[in-house]
Structure formats: structure tokens, C-alpha cells
Amino acid sequence: MKLTILGSYGPFPEAGGTCSGYLLEQDGCYILLDCGNGVLSRLQFYIGLDKLSAVIISHLHSDHISDLFILRYALQLAFDNGFRNLPLKIFSPAEPEAEFARFSSYKDIFDIEIIAENKQFEIGSLQFSFLQTVHSVPSYAVSVSYHNRKKIVYSSDTEYFPQLSNYAENAPLFLCESNLLAADLQKGKINHLSASQAAKLAREGRVKQLLLTHLFPYRDPQAYLKEAAAIFPAAELAREGKTYRVADI
Template sequence: MRLTILGRDGPYPAPGGACSGYLLEGPQGPVLLDCGPGVLARLRQRVDVPQLAAVFYSHYHPDHCSDHFVLRYVLDIARYLGCQRPEPLPLYGPARPADLAGRMPYKDVFTPHFLDPGESVAIAGFDVEVRATDHPIPCLASSWSAGGRRVVYSGDTGPGAAAELVQLARGADLLLIEASLLARRGDRAPGHLTARQAAEIAREAGVRQLLLTHLLPEYDPQEVLAEAQEVFPAARLAEPGATVELP
């Protein structure tokens, strides 16, 4: 299992940056987790887009899915040029809000599967569990298991879902978790965590590795990291382009 960071910014990209987007490679090929602004160009540097095994969206805020609306053109034009996939690309995301979920399919380039919190599903050889997070619109945290390894991605969440996220991430090999805010600055924003809160979740869950993502471009990443490391000393930043191997 291999995780590559395509983008880590939120809720908008830093100059030359990209918002949430992560490539998880496993038993049946690469899965794209979220596709925010700037992610598609970086994705195309890594893989031939029609060769994706699936795409998964934590939720439908633009910083997590806006490049989906051009990703679909890549797939449609690949079909026109005769190099299309043998079947539509499986697309997974929350069932709600229904109006936003309904915007995700396009022609017949996707096979949509809309999920509710608490569901378990097989995606591209992964065993996947999803749970609701604490966010202004429905958002899914997800656990991805294969070959005895497990990655958990928080999506966007506030502290109201901390207990559920601890349960989902218990003993995970890697927790990729948002750290939008800084406790030392007194930050508060609905549906988001401070770096300290993110680290506390990782510590309580007993995860082996912690990567901090969804970083506000206006903050010094080292300040975010330092706050998390006060609680979870092995915490690291999700660095764009970096790859984590879970053999």
C-alpha cells in the first residue's frame, strides 16, 4: 500500500499549491481520495487518469472536489480518442446533500455509489469503512484496509466527532487528518480541528504514523507541526509529492 500526497491546502491553495488530493495505491490499482483545486494536474504527473481504479470523495465542498468537474472531461475525451477505460470509473461519496451528490455523475464515464455513515464497502481491493464527521455538510471519514495494513483519512471534521474518529482509527498504520487551526492562536471554526486536537485523536487511537493535512496557507506549517508534536512527537506534515510506503 502506498499513499502519495497530491495536495494538502485548505480551504484554498497556496501560491503554486493544491487543495486536498491523495493517491492511495493498493491491490487493484490507484484510488484518488478527493480532488480539490490543483489536484488534477499533479495526478496526471503520477498516473494515466483512465487507469484509476476508483475515485472517492469525503464531501462536496469545492476545496475537496472542484477538480472533479474537469477530471470528468479527461475521462470523456479519453473515450473519444479511443483510449477509454473498459468500464466507467467507480465513483464513491456521501449520499447527502442529495443535490450536491447529484452533480457528480457525468454522461456514462462514472459508476456512482453513494454511501451513508456506518457503511462498509469493497473498493478496488480495499475493505473500506466510513463514518460521519463533524462538519457543516455531510462528510465521511474513511478507513482503507488491505494486505494487513490500514490507512484512515479524516476528511474535514471538528472535535464533535473525535470519539468516532478515534474508534475508526484505532491501531491504524497511518492517520491522515486535517489540522486547519491552531490552539495557540485561539482558533475556532465550525467543522475543523486544531493541530493539537488532531494529535490528541492520533494519540488516543494509538496510530503508528500521523500526517497533518488541510493546512491553512496563511499559517507557517512548522508552527502547525510544532503544536501537534507537543502531543504526538512523531507527527509529520503531509508534504506535496511525498509518498508513504506501507509494505
């Protein structure tokens, strides 16, 4: 299985950067996890848009969905020119209602299926399941399995809560947001994890590899890495444009 980091910033990118977007590839199936600003452009370095099998949206904040609104233009053109005849499958939470209504009205373009905590489905040879996280809007961590073996867990946006480490337990790869540093938490920041909390989750869940993502722009990324590596040495920064391979077995 391949995971390519298309965008690793939140809630906005620094110059040349991109917000949340991660491309999964397995057995010729291409699935986009989140579709923030800049993702559509980056995606096309790897695949043509006609290759996209589905999009999974973790939660309805603009840094995770904004490029859906231009993806629809590209799909509309494909329909108009006869290159496409089926809507693109989008898996998404249904709340906040006003945000959901903004893209769910494009019914001829997007075939939308609502995700919730008990929802499970397969796309190609991959299985997906969800865990609601602690965030300002309904937000879902995503577990990706192959032949029913957990391969990748993506945290979505969240505060620290202990169940997330159970959910990620023994994952070969844990893609975890770390928008904050410990000092931010001390100043009262909420809604996101610090790098040390991401590392704590990785250690508690005994994951093999931790990728720190959803970093705040205009900060030295090494500050995140230093904080995380003190707790979980196998921590890395998710690097935009880099492809990570998770073994099939």
C-alpha cells in the same frame, strides 16, 4: 501500500499548492481519495488517467471535489477516442443534494455509488469503510484495510469528536486534517480540527504515524507541527509530492 500526497491545503491553496487529493496504490490498483482543485494536474505526475481505478469523495465541498468537473472532460475525450468504454467509479455522499446533482448527472462518465456510515466495499485488494464526522455537510472519515487489517485512516474534514480516535485505533498511518491552531478554536472557529486536537486523536487512538494535512494557506506550517508534536511526537506534515509507504504486513 503507497499513499502519495497530491494536495494538502484547504479551503484554498497558496501559490503552487493544491487542495485535498491523496493517491492510494496497492497491487496495481490506483484510488484517488478526494479530488480538490489542482489534483488532476498533480495526479498525472504519477499515473496516466486511464490507470485510475476509482475516486472516493469524503464530502461535497469544493476543495474536495472541484477537479471532478474537469476530470469528466478528460474521460469524455477518452470515450470519444475509443480509449475507454466504462464509466469511472465514484464513491460519494449524496448530500448536499444541489452539490451532488452537479456531477451525478454525468452518468455516462461517472458510475456513482453513494457512501454512508454503514457502507463497506472492496476495490482490488483493499477494503474501505466510513465513519460520519462532525462538519457543516455530511462528511466521512475513510478507513483503508488490506487483507482486513487496518492500514490508513483519513479523517476527512471534521471537528473533534472522541469516536474518531476509536475509529483510527492502531492505524499504522492516520492522515488527519488540522486546518486550525489552538488559538483559532479559542477565537470560536468551528468545523475543523486544530493541530493539537489531531495529535490528541492520534495519541488516544495509539496510531503509529500522524500526517497533518488540509492546512490553511499562508501560515507557517511549522506552527502546526510544533503544536502537534508537543502531544504526539510522531507527527509529520503531509508533504505534497511525497509518497508514504505502509508495510503490507
